[in-house]
Amino acid sequence: MTSYVPPGKKEAGLEDAGAEVHRIRITLTSRNVKNLEKVCADLKKGATDKKLNVSGPVRLPTKKLKITTRKAPSGEGTNTWDKFEMRIHKRLIDLHAPSDVVKQITSISIEPGVEVDVTINDR
Numbered sequence: 001m002t003s004y005v006p007p008g009k010k011e012a013g014l015e016d017a018g019a020e021v022h023r024i025r026i027t028l029t030s031r032n033v034k035n036l037e038k039v040c041a042d043l044k045k046g047a048t049d050k051k052l053n054v055s056g057p058v059r060l061p062t063k064k065l066k067i068t069t070r071k072a073p074s075g076e077g078t079n080t081w082d083k084f085e086m087r088i089h090k091r092l093i094d095l096h097a098p099s100d101v102v103k104q105i106t107s108i109s110i111e112p113g114v115e116v117d118v119t120i121n122d123r
Contacts, residue, residue, distance in 0.1 A: 024102050026093040027117040028057070033089050035111035040091050046105040047095055056093035063088040 026043060030036040040057040047054045064087055071080040095102060099120065110116060 020098060021096055022099055022102075023121045024095040024097060024099075025119045025121060026095065026106070027119070028091045028093070028114055029117075030089055030111075030114040031086060032111075032113050035114050036089055036091060039108075039111055039114050039116070040093065042108050043093055043105060046108060047093075047097070050097070050101055050105065052101065052105075053096040054093065057091040058093075060090040060092065063090075 028036055028039055028043075030039075044054055044057065064085055067084045069082050069084075071082050072078075095105075097105075102118065106116065106118060
């Protein structure tokens with residue numbers, strides 16, 4: 001049984017009939033945590049301003065890439081070692097929104113060194 005909807009008013013849930021809502025996952029990676037957190041905050045602020053369903057940023061474990069090498073180029077002398085480490089930080093943000101709205105949200109200025117990957121999941 002359907003309920004009566006007066007002319008000129010739209011039924012709840014039908015206002016987005018033209019725009020299909022997608023599940024969108026934004027993956028952000030960077031070596032600089034400060035820039036990464038700034039981009040995450042900007043994306044989340046833009047999504048909440050548009051009144052979208054947002055979850056995140058989810059902080060994934062940091063990858064630590066380590067290299068240990070000898071200081072002496074010839075191999076002669078005492079065994080002294082250099083240790084180098086590069087940390088890669090990763091964040092996930094999930095959105096439920098039409099794809100045209102996501103284009104508007106992701107058009108913000110992205111800090112240098114931050115990589116953004118946008119994937120659409122329709123299941």
